[in-house]
């Protein structure tokens with residue numbers, strides 16, 4: 001392993017320790033950054049991000065709804081950066097968590113919300129900055145449906161939904177974002193899992209009956225493609 005790779009690998013594994021010793025500004029000047037896989041969260045669709053980035057051209061715009069602390073969002077930033085393409089990435093989150101949900105009524109985000117005094121917006125923004133995407137990823141702290149109104153119809157290439165998992169929320173998210181995606185663009189989402197998140201599967205099936213399973217427990221709808229074939 002060359003020196004540069006060693007420093008990159010060491011600094012990514014020990015970013016927090018290095019930050020407490022040297023301070024952020026020095027780390028920034030040395031080019032030491034954080035990596036998406038050091039951020040807490042739930043993310044397993046990197047291959048979907050890679051497919052999206054290789055499928056859409058320069059000038060495209062992607063939206064991720066439900067960023068939590070930025071794990072999937074910063075991965076997308078990295079995939080775009082490595083591609084050399086000029087693709088806009090926008091992350092949207094209330095930064096107040098999903099609240100209790102699922103069969104165990106678990107509140108997965110309560111700790112992060114509480115640590116930030118009722119919002120994890122500060123942590124999300126900091127994570128995006130630490131990963132080096134402060135000028136590349138746009139964050140919108142908002143409810144999904146309200147944020148969708150900021151975008152023109154048929155103005156986005158890929159919208160990926162990963163917010164709440166109940167039937168009404170998934171249906172509302174799909175209905176709000178579907179008109180915003182260009183013909184040929186993709187509307188997709190996480191947690192396409194009959195066992196764990198049956199309401200996601202039911203809402204997708206009811207609103208987009210030809211949506212297909214995609215990547216790793218994702219679903220996808222290709223807009224304007226009647227039978228939704230790839």
Ligand SMILES: C[S@@+](CC[C@H](N)C(=O)[O-])C[C@H]1O[C@@H](n2cnc3c(N)ncnc32)[C@H](O)[C@@H]1O
Pocket residue numbers: 040041042043065066067068069070071072073092093094095096097098109142143144145162163164
């Ligand atoms: C499952 S987490 C997202 C995980 C994330 N993609 C990751 O990489 O770890 C769901 C997120 O959706 C957000 N959320 C819930 N309801 C929302 C809504 N109506 N609009 C926007 N964000 C919402 C929550 O605050 C939470 O951060």
